[in-house]
Amino acid sequence: HTSFDLENWQGTAGHPALSGSGSALDHSVQTRIFKIIVIGDSNVGKTCLTFRFTGGSFPEKTEATIGVDFREKAVEIEGEKIKVQVWDTAGQERFRKSMVEHYYRNVHAVVFVYDVTKMASFHNLKTWIQECNGHRVPSAVPRVLVGNKCDLVDQIQVPSNVALKFADAHNMLLFETSAKDPKESQNVDSIFMCLACRLKVQKSLLHRDVEREDGRVRLSHETEPRNTCPC
Numbered sequence: 694h695t696s697f698d699l700e701n702w703q704g705t706a707g708h709p710a711l712s713g714s715g716s717a718l719d720h721s722v723q724t725r726i727f728k729i730i731v732i733g734d735s736n737v738g739k740t741c742l743t744f745r746f747t748g749g750s751f752p753e754k755t756e757a758t759i760g761v762d763f764r765e766k767a768v769e770i771e772g773e774k775i776k777v778q779v780w781d782t783a784g785q786e787r788f789r790k791s792m793v794e795h796y797y798r799n800v801h802a803v804v805f806v807y808d809v810t811k812m813a814s815f816h817n818l819k820t821w822i823q824e825c826n827g828h829r830v831p832s833a834v835p836r837v838l839v840g841n842k843c844d845l846v847d848q849i850q851v852p853s854n855v856a857l858k859f860a861d862a863h864n865m866l867l868f869e870t871s872a873k874d875p876k877e878s879q880n881v882d883s884i885f886m887c888l889a890c891r892l893k894v895q896k897s898l899l900h901r902d903v904e905r906e907d908g909r910v911r912l913s914h915e916t917e918p919r920n921t922c923p924c
């Protein structure tokens with residue numbers, strides 16, 4: 694499906710600031726990469742959402758994702774160029790089972806998606822969250838919840854207040870949006886930009902903390918970030 698060298702690519706994704714041979718603190722030379730995975734039932738619109746963010750449009754036709762599709766977008770946050778590396782994962786068990794370990798390895802943020810017109814996809818979030826927790830994803834890794842297909846207003850099955858309660862209980866932000874509706878495109882962007890922004894703040898603090906410690910840089914997911922995210 695893809696000829697990409699997954700192992701090498703992930704190596705860079707895992708420790709963006711440490712890739713290459715230069716100083717990890719030299720941000721002017723190295724572009725940091727944030728790995729964000731998109732998880733949820735098949736058919737909820739993960740491919741369409743990631744395509745909307747990275748490609749700026751709604752794909753006419755999609756097929757079930759096999760394994761993973763990689764999408765990247767270069768963004769600039771407060772003057773720093775950052776590469777957002779989006780992992781569009783497969784929802785179908787048979788297309789994902791050999792890949793699951795790779796999805797969660799060194800992940801920086803997780804986007805859980807359900808379909809607002811399909812209650813089952815909302816109920817299954819519990820299972821997706823369990824899978825994520827089962828892969829030892831540190832609690833400091835930000836997670837957000839996305840209800841997709843809001844353009845189908847007559848078919849909505851998952852009420853906003855129910856989704857909000859669930860998101861609150863799991864300490865996640867909720868975005869209700871549509872990959873299809875062009876008017877929602879900014880909202881789709883804000884899902885990923887909000888995460889990138891949080892990661893930038895989090896990782897800058899980590900750099901400073903470890904620098905003070907012993908002059909060397911070590912990245913750790915365990916250090917609690919101060920919440921200065923504007924979202």
Ligand SMILES: Nc1nc2c(ncn2[C@@H]2O[C@H](COP(=O)(O)OP(=O)(O)OP(=O)(O)O)[C@@H](O)[C@H]2O)c(=O)[nH]1
Pocket residue numbers: 733734735736737738739740741742753755756757758759782783784785841842843844845870871872873874
């Ligand atoms: N109306 C509407 N349809 C959507 C929206 N997003 C996706 N779809 C449709 O939903 C179907 C599934 O979309 P995909 O993005 O392929 O779903 P997926 O979650 O990637 O599915 P898997 O790859 O099997 O896990 C397609 O027919 C899309 O056109 C949306 O916001 N609104």
Ligand SMILES: [Mg+2]
Pocket residue numbers: 739740741756757758781782783784
């Ligand atoms: Mg897909």
